[in-house]
Amino acid sequence: MKRKYADLHLCPDLGNDGQVTRMIRKASELGYRLIAIPLQNFPEEKIRKLQNICKENRMDFASRVDLKPRTPNELIRSLRNLRRRFEITAVVCESKQVARQAAKDRRVDLLNFPGSNRRKRFFDKAEAELASNTLGCLEIDIKPLLTLEGPIRIRLLSSLRREVAIAEDFHVPIVISSGASNELLMRKPRETAALTSLFDLDKSSAINAVSKNQLAIVKRNREKLSPNFVAPGIRLIRRGKDC
Amino acid sequence: MLKKTRARYLALTIDSDEMFGSTEFMSAVWDAVLKLYGECGASQTGLALIDYDIEKKLAILRTVHTTVDMVRAALASITKIRDKPVAVHVLTISGTIKALSEKIRQ
Numbered sequence: 001m002k003r004k005y006a007d008l009h010l011c012p013d014l015g016n017d018g019q020v021t022r023m024i025r026k027a028s029e030l031g032y033r034l035i036a037i038p039l040q041n042f043p044e045e046k047i048r049k050l051q052n053i054c055k056e057n058r059m060d061f062a063s064r065v066d067l068k069p070r071t072p073n074e075l076i077r078s079l080r081n082l083r084r085r086f087e088i089t090a091v092v093c094e095s096k097q098v099a100r101q102a103a104k105d106r107r108v109d110l111l112n113f114p115g116s117n118r119r120k121r122f123f124d125k126a127e128a129e130l131a132s133n134t135l136g137c138l139e140i141d142i143k144p145l146l147t148l149e150g151p152i153r154i155r156l157l158s159s160l161r162r163e164v165a166i167a168e169d170f171h172v173p174i175v176i177s178s179g180a181s182n183e184l185l186m187r188k189p190r191e192t193a194a195l196t197s198l199f200d201l202d203k204s205s206a207i208n209a210v211s212k213n214q215l216a217i218v219k220r221n222r223e224k225l226s227p228n229f230v231a232p233g234i235r236l237i238r239r240g241k242d243c
Numbered sequence: 244m245l246k247k248t249r250a251r252y253l254a255l256t257i258d259s260d261e262m263f264g265s266t267e268f269m270s271a272v273w274d275a276v277l278k279l280y281g282e283c284g285a286s287q288t289g290l291a292l293i294d295y296d297i298e299k300k301l302a303i304l305r306t307v308h309t310t311v312d313m314v315r316a317a318l319a320s321i322t323k324i325r326d327k328p329v330a331v332h333v334l335t336i337s338g339t340i341k342a343l344s345e346k347i348r349q
Contacts, residue, residue, distance in 0.1 A: 030332070145320070146319075146322050147322065149278075183258075184258060184328045184329065185322070187319045187330070188332055188333065190315065191316075191332065194316040195319050195320065197312055198279065203312070
């Protein structure tokens with residue numbers, strides 16, 4: 001069966017309809033079959049419009065929310081409010097306390113660490129151990145690898161190499177996304193996978209990180225959000241008076 | 244013992260509003276390979292430009308089968324040529340130019 005590729009982090013300017021359409025079309029041309037765009041405070045009507053554009057381009061669309069809390073309590077509050085409204089929940093970890101809370105919360109799907117400063121990347125062994133007990137994945141955006149140059153990119157590659165090794169040791173799934181803000185920063189799935197060799201991710205893990213791991217998150221969450229879901233492994237198959 | 248090297252031909256498409264000459268394109272490719280893998284890594288790739296169509300924005304590169312992924316990563320890391328935003332995508336890869344041309348036609 002042909003492998004399905006996904007990009008869970010497209011970041012177009014949502015105010016610019018033309019750019020959004022162009023990026024969705026480009027994703028389809030590049031071979032992706034599932035994309036996700038972070039949407040917060042975005043009207044339902046526009047979400048449906050995005051879904052339709054994706055459908056026209058033979059792609060599946062998943063709604064995603066990027067949370068950037070300043071404190072663990074703020075994260076818990078946001079999760080309580082937003083978890084059931086989006087198919088993917090990502091947390092941008094800008095402090096160690098938030099990173100730890102996100103890693104141990106089962107409602108968080110993706111842990112994202114922005115920036116190239118090693119001191120601000122909190123994915124260490126403790127974080128990986130917490131994430132391995134939940135369903136959290138480490139999300140790595142490719143965009144900084146393309147836009148940064150020189151010593152900053154060298155430092156970023158060094159941090160990513162360390163994080164990937166830790167994630168593999170603790171069996172934390174890795175998700176590779178583009179993080180692209182325009183169509184020229186988007187790459188084919190195989191090219192994205194090739195770029196991950198720069199931080200020592202082996203080929204099969206890299207391919208899984210652009211397809212299998214991402215599809216698994218969306219499938220699991222869609223099941224959970226379905227009205228027939230009761231608990232993991234239990235779902236309603238029929239309702240009625242004769243049951 | 245000298246290892247036998249097998250050639251791989253990569254058909255590339257240059258995604259940009261601008262048009263670039265073959266020299267500019269190749270210099271961007273070499274810059275990317277050098278930045279990511281250094282001179283030692285670049286020497287292993289055996290890169291050569293086989294064909295370049297400025298109008299169709301198509302290029303054919305030759306490399307060695309062991310360094311296909313290195314070249315793919317280097318090509319993916321190209322974001323600018325002559326300070327103009329650009330993306331280079333691999334259309335298809337083949338072991339012979341004949342098979343590559345057939346794949347492109349399909």
